[in-house]
Amino acid sequence: MRRFLFLPLTFLLLIFPLLIAAQPIQYGQNPTINGLLESIRSDSLIRTVRDLEAFQTRYCLNGNRWEVAAYLKKRFLDMGITDVKLDSFVINRNGTAYWQANVVATIPGTRNPDELMVIGGHYDSINMNDLNRAPGANDNASGTAGTLELARVVMQTGFKPDITLKFVAFAAEELGLYGGYFMANTLKNQGKKVSLMLNMDMIAVERRSRPNWSVLAYFYGAQDTMPAVAQKYAPLYAGIQVVPDYSGSSDHVPFVLNGFPSLFFFIGDSDPNYHTSGDLLSACNPDYMEEVVKITGAVMVGEQWLPKPVRNTVVRDGGDGQSLHCSWTPGSGRPASSWVVKFEQPGREPDSVETTQPSVLITGLTEGQFTTITIIPRTGAEDFGFPSQVTGTPGTIPSAVSEIADTPDQTSIHLTWKASPELDVTGYRVYRSGLFEEKGDLVSGDLITTTYYEDEPGSTDGYWYYRVVSVDGDGNESHEGEPVRSRLIELNPGILLVDETLNGTGVLLQPSDDQVDDFYSETLSGWSVTFHDADEMKGAKLADLGRYSTVIWVGDDLVDQTMAFAAADDIGSYLQAGGHFVYSGYKPERAFYDNPSNTVTLPEESFMLEKLGVKEIYHVNSTYFNHAVAVDPGMNDVHLDSSKTKSSMKYHLNNITTMQPAEGAEILQVYGTGYADGTAAAKLKGLPVAIRTGKGPGSAVVLTYPLYYTKPADAKLFLSAILNDWGETALGADLPDGLHADCLHLFPAWPNPFNGQVRLKFYNGHDHAIQLSVFDMLGREVTTLVREELPAGHHQISWNPVSQASGVYFCVLRAGNQTSMIKLVLVK
Template identity: 30%
Template sequence: MKRISFLLVIMLLMGSVFAVNNFGFEFPEGRRQVSAEILQLVQAVNADSIMSYIQVLQDFETRYYLAPNRLEIATWLKDQFIRFGITDTEFQILEHPQGGTQYNVIATLPGLESEDEYIYIGAHYDSTLESPVPSMTLAPGADDDASGCAAILEIARIMMLAGFQPRCNIRFVAFAMEETGLHGSYYCSYHLRENGTKLRAYINLDMIAFMESEEDDWQIRLHPYTGSEQQHQFAWEQVILYSDLTPVEGVQDTTRGDSYCFWIRGFPTIYLQEPFLNQHMHTPEDTIDKLNPQFCAQMVKAIMATLAGYSLMPAMPREMKVLDGGNGHELVVQWASSNDASITQYKACYSNADGSISGEEIVAGFSHTISDLVQDEEYTVQLYSMDAEGKYSFWVQGSGIPRVIPQTPLNISETPISDAIQISWDANIEWDLAGYILYKSNSESQLGTPITTLPITDTSFTDTDVNSQDGFYYYTLQAIDQDGNISELTDTVSSRPLTLDRGILIVDETKHSIGAGTYNIPNDLVDAFYEGLLEGFAADQFDCEEHDELLRLADIGIYSSILWHGNDMAEMDYIARVKPAIKGYLAAGGKILFSVMGINRSMGVDDFAAQCLGIQQTLSSSLARLKYATSVSEGFFDMQVDPQKISNSPGGHLYHITAIYPTDNAQILYVAGSDFEDEHYFGVLNGSPVGLRNFYEAGEAITLSFPLYYMYQDQAKDFVQHVFRNLFMEDTASDDPYHTPPARLAIGANHPNPFLYSTRFVITAKDEHLPISVSVYNLRGQRVRTLAKDAAPRTVDELSWDGKDEKGMRLASGIYMLRLVQGNRSVARKVVLMH
């Protein structure tokens, strides 16, 4: 293996290079030759130097995230970068609810040309054993991942010693808390995306020093990530050119490493690792004597070449787009400057699907016309930046079809805004585009009329001639070119303005169930329970199970507040699928009370959860139990699990509970409690937050990570009434006797109340087209009597109830709920039966 690589290097340096080398791998043009600058860096890699760093990290005895020496370790890492001459070195501090203060160590080598672009290369410095208790005193982690940290230190040392000058910035990062859930890289990548940082690539190193095979069989594993194919291929090339290792494919889109956090943020990602599982990982035997220093040095050479080679590339072209020339045989390619002074020209390559028509051209400037194409056939265009030395950037890619007739506009969408509707779409790619014709109708079955006299030249239109009382409006779009040619019509989208003036909406995401078990609840019981909590308020219902289409901002934007509940453990991803609608609703001033199971799986710990809900992190345990939700905020009421609703759970406890830890801006409302000691595995979440209040822009969200359905109804009702009356400022029917909301239902006060033999009450239904149903429920949410079912409504009607169930048997004394339903609207009223 060594002889082959050495011979290859000599051939490359002499210029005798073929497109396909001894490995059967084809190099792209412009990347076939060994760089003397990179070769100098690679040859300086020293196995003894790498092992010395690993030894120091092992000598800390443990680098477990809860161990008290974590600042000492981070400081030692930071001091090494400073010793090498990297003065821009800092701690990125993150707080973890269980782990306290943690430290990412970041050192920056500034770039020469692309000052606003970065390459991140990272490894984690924490270590662990399979069991947390011994990890506090002994977790050597020589391979996992002192070896990765040592590689970063060795690369930084050599680059500074050689005076290496990358074109873009390089940041060396040692991450905290990888072993407990990628927390350090999660925090780092999150803030990179929030700050809009331009990242050429993230290179991940995790376990690179264990090898028991003979030297001729040494391999390096490259884990590929979807969307990072160019970066993966480049790393593969550099391994072949600059090391004695054979590259092999790893696991596609692996989640087992810090690289995953960068990949899910949309950053190009490279992950290099030893090829075989180290059987000593997470044991006291993961020590330096088990490592192979020469193999590790070869790994570092491959990594060094990958990092240096990528940092010496010119920046990729930015904002590329491929436009239709409009004449049936031309495409126009446009792009923007990359802010890289080394770029002298660009290379544009194009091809049709079968490759029968292709070409490439060198271009100066930021626009190029490709001619002599076949009408209505799709072409792929790849664009590279080039420098004076002939180095290529990675390509950016687009596609286009030369047409005469404009293409149908793509991705038409609607966004309700305050007293208006914004319609948006993607820009058409015709060079001779004149604009767009937008049609508006009050009926889904009719096209309507153009909304403007002249074509719209922008890619959005804000319609202010709207009224929420009119219901939904329907919009359809087509494109028109300068010759008067028009495209086909788009699909129709519907919307209505955002008004926040229709009271309360109850969103039920509970899976309909007829089975047994704590989290399997009949739908009628769930509906009746939550309607009972909102007694005195008028509320509409949206049952997620009964709608094929996802909830949109247009659906919820007319309501001033929402009670959102999910009471089971099935399909808990609905919130995750409608995040944009929820975010837009809150931003506009809407208010939501969430009470759901598995909230971590419903929405994830991402920018939505942090910004909108105030959830920084979550902690779930299948063993943890909850019996008490204890208020820690003034004005809120303690709540306790109703044991009758979870009779199959010993001790009256809920299980599968999630702790939700707040951001700095959120307020803790409730903490979990149980009948178990804190040290018991059932009591692991005692004292942890399970209720938060958070303000996002003009709106407010209160989030409970347990369903109110399982708490005592009177306590849950006190809580809900407090929230909607005093925090969300909703009006009840009695707040304004002179105001009757349009199209509302109502149950009048019953007389007598309490009653012994019979009580009478008036119902009001202003919509005379939809049938009504009236039922009686007990406080467990069970329907005990149907008084009217699918009856023809009258504006005002009077009903009575004799205190008996469906079989004519007298019911026990207690509180019962009258429930009136019409369409997706319902109201409830409490009545008291006394013997």
């Protein structure tokens, strides 16, 4: 059988390669990690939880707090750890100073002792109904027990960490993360390098059967990949699933705010005994607790002991149809001594090579065959790091150009793309079309040797579609990739409603797409509105926003605002061009600043400060909002709709933040609540929840509450006041030139072309029997979407042609002797 031939790049430079004969690779559990985890015992965890529960309370202001700290210090010392300290600090409560102590046990690193990993959990407890009876078995004797257990097995197994491990039992977490802040701030001020902070809090309650066990791993911002780290280890070392979740308040938060990578394991809000006298060992699941500690231990060892996956991997096509060149940057952490590289093509026996060079040339491949390349770092006979996988296809025709991006302005569209990695590509060509499915005209002229092109396409009713192809030395053009849509910034009168709300089940606090669309259709009736589903359209960019004079962006769920975060630069450019922007949703600081803290002072040059006029965000847990109180004379109060909120919450919403305006911004509304003044639930009362930066071009309004949950009449009046101030033109005047208020009109479809669902909006000037139908190119009726009597006004319906083929269709609106028609392009 013909074998792959593997050569490192240095061979091409006539330097003798250092290759190691390929050996069978059994990638899986690491023996060092396994040896440590096998020593973790649930009976040891039970002992610690039982001992801590026996203190009756560990409330941090109680006189026995020093007795608890002394117990923990002795436990660490009994393990043989010599460096154990009570790291004391003071907190002030109601004018009284209370000294506290984190219990810190340090095991020095052998390779990089100046680099630290912090493993911990808080040891204090609370029961607001009886501070003298706060057993705190799950919250958080369990996390403290996990910390002690990992320290014990490190000492028992003789594991020699590369970096210094600090096992910490944190004090005074329940009253405000005091122990976490004290340690994180101290390490930051000392200039210490913290590679990772592992926090365990409430890890002992799980009532499901073992195959369904899971633990939450919290992340903080769109760029946080720590839950993925935990998910790598879970299937190898623990019988439990890791589920990523957002935010969560515990002692890791101060580390996050100081820029230290952190990973927080937590059961979620599923413990009925939370902060009660019923939080006892008898209500805990020690076997489940052991599995969470195993995941934590696997991450603790693996992230310092194993080499990190390679980065910046590039696969280049040799252009001869037979070769691929693969190169990479070694991962951080423990240096790899070599890399095992596996190659596989369909129908051929896979092969592998081990190389000490960060590059490999593969020849003798079959042209056009998809090739999978797996790179595994190695430090010893059995110490394999996690693999990285890339793909490539050898060919004579260049592969499609990737990462094409557009930046429109009022006159031009600026295109950029990623340089082709192929060795024989000599330049690029740019094509433009008004239709998604057509390649269009060559607009770039001569071959472009850079990765930039500026086009002046003029206006269009839809989008321009650009395709960029690479060209090799033989004149072969690459395959056409997905075109990028774009158009000029025109700021035509009209509103774009960008909906980032996750399509929920329709139950309370989980609205479906249709429910959200219906609400805003009612709220914005009387205005020219185009709907843009950010989830369906994979976000919203400047070319989408720039057609319209006003953009309203809504995020009516708590799950995910990453699309707003990704679009911040484009929104900024839209405002710079003179557009108007409204944001309504939970926690705008999460959408535009990516910060988990309850109090955020926005830095200079941040998007929220510069573009949205927000200087500070402030939030307090367990506060409840039920209306926005107008303080601007041109605005109205906006009340929650009781049919969309829970009676158990007295028809209030929590998780509503407040703001402080930057200089030049004005307050429109403040936080209102049905709870009495002076109660914790009313703590945010009177603080701003709606801010406006002005009434001229480039102005914005930010609401920290989601409009969907309010009364439609209140929301309509409020939005109308904003739109009127901005000079938006109400419907009747929004019809195309030559049409009048009693006409029949079918507006352009959105999106068009489309590959799933298309929205159709029409206007009828009188009460009429309406028929809306779709026909194919041969005039055959495909479907009738509407056949009923409708009142005068604007209407909207969606069509999702599941069984229709790609092609051109015509949508026809009829009422009496009037007809309006538009063309639809379906692309599948």
